[in-house]
Amino acid sequence: MLAQPASGEDFVPKIILLIVIVFVAVMVLRAYKRSLNKPAAPARDSKPEDMVKCAHCGVNLPRSEAIYSGGVFFCTPEHQKLGKK
Numbered sequence: 001m002l003a004q005p006a007s008g009e010d011f012v013p014k015i016i017l018l019i020v021i022v023f024v025a026v027m028v029l030r031a032y033k034r035s036l037n038k039p040a041a042p043a044r045d046s047k048p049e050d051m052v053k054c055a056h057c058g059v060n061l062p063r064s065e066a067i068y069s070g071g072v073f074f075c076t077p078e079h080q081k082l083g084k085k
Ligand SMILES: [Zn+2]
Pocket: 054, 055, 056, 057, 058, 059, 074, 075, 076, 079
């Protein structure tokens, strides 16, 4: 009594087909969302920022992230406090 009725065999592939359709739709939506977000990131990279050197430890960092103090740049407020080496 393990044999399934004919109507049951028809039912299973329909569920699988539905799952596949939903899965594909989700993947397409994700790829679409990713493509929408993509142009924002390279736009930032296309404009290279000036690199400055920390006067204390000598690490290079973007000018916008550096702290300008007394004619020199520092990487962190700690190094600004410690001053020029
Ligand atoms: Zn530093």
